[in-house]
Amino acid sequence: MHLTFLGTSAANAYPEPFCACEHCHQARALGGRSLRKRSAMLINHDLLIDLGPDILASANQHRISLTQVRFCLQTHAHADHLDLSHLQSRSPAFGVVGTPVLDFFASETTLHQADAIYRTFLAHEPLLTPATETALRVRFHAVEPMHPFKAGPYRIIPFPTNHAPGALLFAIEDGVHTLFYATDSTSWEEAIWEGFHRFALQFDVVILDHTYGPNQPPGEDHLSANHVITYAHRLAEEGRLRDGAHILATHIAHEGNPPHPQLVTFAAQHGYEIAFDGLQISL
Ligand SMILES: [Zn+2]
Ligand SMILES: [Zn+2]
Ligand SMILES: [Zn+2]
Incomplete structure (x- = not known):
């Protein structure tokens, strides 16, 4: 499994361009890993987590092609995670060549929110119809917490979170390695820990x-x-981590988090790592 972080900031970028706080000043001066776009990630070359607003800029900055993306797991519909204009801009109507059909997985609630956004701001027609699916080369699939499903070579288990109606976290297995992706979550409900137990999950990356x-x-x-x-x-205590497992922080906001070098030092003292835009990990 090969992981690429396309973005690692919270809803506003880091630095927030409109912000004069000390962290944003420092991040602008430091550049590099202290500059964060809004959170999204790519697994191998075919599985995207979140159709986020910055994925095009990030892919181009890091010289990554998204031409082989076949699957998208959408955590929720907040604007820092979902920009539906990507579905239009990757379609044949925009002159794009060779895009495979995209299987797009989200909760029923998120799909209906996406439909409302699409009708109101983008196309003035419904999103969730066979005609739109054909035009956009996409297939929409409603998924539910704790109901595993297959996406090509992957087995995915959605988990619940109270962050927003319909928001999901995802465990992703490729038959060898297992990842848990948990941005945008409130304090975890016990159902998450019970789900790890029920599905006998052990993670290489959290x-x-x-x-x-x-x-x-x-x-x-x-x-x-x-x-x-x-x-x-x-x-660790519950035996959910494989040997050498990575615990990585993402969705990092400017208010309380120092720029990357200081945050790395803090995290190292507490046994975890800080992701940055363009970070790639091969398992
Ligand atoms: Zn967010
Ligand atoms: Zn700031
Ligand atoms: Zn959110």
Whole structure:
């Protein structure tokens, strides 16, 4: 399994271009890994997590082609994770050559929210119809928490989160390695831990929401550094981590998180790693 982080910031980029805070000043001066686009990731060359607003800019910056993307797992419909104009711009109507049909998986709620966005702002016609699927070369699939499904070579298990109606976290297995992708989650409900047990999951990589930083009180809609530390310990205690497993933080906001070098130092003291845009990991 080959992982590429296309973006690692929270809803506003890091630095937030409109922000004059110390972290944003420092990040602009440092550049490099301290510059974050909004969160999305690519698995191998064919599985995208989130049709995010920055995936085109990120793919071009890191010289990554998305021509082989066959599957998209959509966590939820918030604007920092879903830009439906990508479905239009990758379609034959925009002169794009050779795009495979995209199997797009999301909760029923997220699909209906996407339909409303598409009708209102993009095309003035419904999204979830066979005609639109044909025109956009996409197939929409509603998936439910705790109901595993197959996507090509992958077995996917969606997990629930109270972050937003219909929001999902995903466990992804390719038959050899297992990943858990958990941006945009509130404090985990016990059902998540029970699901790890029920499906006998052991992870090679766990990617966690780190919206709120060290010493910052957690908000109600996202995880914080303290959550990541606590969950990393519990994952280890419950035997959910394979030898050499990576715990990586993503969805990093500017308010409470220092620029990349300082955040890396903090995380290393607590046994986890900080993702950055363009980071690639081969398992
Ligand atoms: Zn988000
Ligand atoms: Zn700032
Ligand atoms: Zn969100």
